[in-house]
Amino acid sequence: MPPSDLPIDMSDPRIRDYIALIRLQVLTPLSFLVNIVAVIVCGLVIKPTIGDLSKIHPNPLTPQSSMIGTFVVILYVTQIGYCLLLVLARKVETKNTLVKGVGISFVIANWLMAMWAVAWSFQLWLVSTILLGLMIISLSYANIVLLIYHTPTTRRPLDIILIHLPARLITLGWSWPYGDPTRYGDYQLEGLAVVLPVNILALVAVILRHDVVWCFGAAWINAAIWSARPKAAPVFITTVVFTVVLPLALVAATVFSHLRNRKRGVIALPPDEEVHPRV
Template sequence: MESYSSATEHTYNESRTQRKLFVLRGIAPLSAFTSLAISLITAVGISPSLSDINDDFYTHLTPKASMVGIYWMLLYGLQAGTCYLFVASQKEPTQHTMNVLGYQYVLSHAVHALWAICWILRSFSLAALLMGIQSINLALLYVQLCRVEYAPTKSRPLDYIFVHLPIRMWTVVTLAVDVSQSVFIAADYLSTPTWRFGRHQVAAVCALALPLVIGCAVVLIKGDHIWMGAHMWVLLALFLRHPKPFAVNGVCVAGWILLPLCLVGHSAAKKFLERRDELHRVRLEEDDESSVSG
């Protein structure tokens, strides 16, 4: 009776998963395409564009536009593969992973499109609110993908390339620069004209240091080299955009040092634990042999 109930529950869960995936196969690519279209229109199709407004409202956290543009081009290119997996995935583990992305993925694209529209309309308070929602949504999505049952394997390399890679990159750029830049502009923490340049340096350092601490913790605990590389790129984009206060540039340089050190620390800790477990296993085997011979 219990086996029948468990089998029935499994069948129901599988049916619900397939129904959800059927819906996502329609709305997930549509949301990604809409977000891409709005991003392209607001970035290069109209004037002033996103980068123009970014330059007009310059802060201590304004990144180099060309480097951020390259980052987003790669990110959207990877998400074309994400949409392909939504539509064409046949492996059951991949389908379950796409269901984990689910409506949160659709929400991420909807929020990003609305943010771009608000930015063009110069509704910076609403844009900052949307970025806050986006950061929470992507952070939760990243945590869900870190669960063991959704981890990518060698038999499913596309899961890593088209799911884990873009979600991590999107989470990093949102936490590291997008949300803080939107908040600074909404709060009128501008660096121009010249007499304003000396203001808000402490706030800028804190806004950079907090996501850096989070990034270092993620790299140290998870050994996430994708997070490390993406965060270092974002910090470089901030460092190369001049002028910046010395303290802000110092945080960027510190990030370039700390993030690789955290990855090295993760590798060293992993090897130490593996060695300890191996020695413990050898001792147990020796004790068993001694007890048997005794």
């Protein structure tokens, strides 16, 4: 049936947003379910597992398994909350963030993550790299839109936890063969080319937007990377530095903003006029 024959006015933006929300309510949980099943099967059932392959083929960005595992669990928990928020959201601002901010990006990223897990398990390195790159594009687009047009606010804490938090993970890497510890310096410049721009972007977001989610998410990923040893010096130094700098920048930016707002709020009174005695 063509849209013109439907008994509703599809030209009404409210109707289009409502249909888009319903579409997300169906597609997002489905894509998340496919994602988590694929990761569980490839991470626990198929041998070698995703973790085993990371140890066999380490790279300059290989993270510490337990830390990245904790991070992934947090992401999955927040995605469950995100799916619930799609159904339970009542505020117009939250619905706009879901439909126009994140949109279909999470759905695409979940499917790409599931396909990446399969490709990685079958050691299809080129395919897995392409899928990971596409996932980065999808998540980067969502992050840019969220930061520019749907800035997180403490007035809607659930939006921060369930929308902005899951949209902050970006990972990319190269590998060298069979875990040879003498090869840990391979691709160190490529690794630096990944971690440095991402951390600079995170630093800009922290300073300009006071983005707590991005700050602690990026710091956690940095810590997960440098804690997995051995690590090439450029990657190790960069991740350690930004692990410290990001929280400090958040505190400094918050304090500076608070002091500036207080200064603007002070009303400058004119100086008292001197009273000259009349002659």
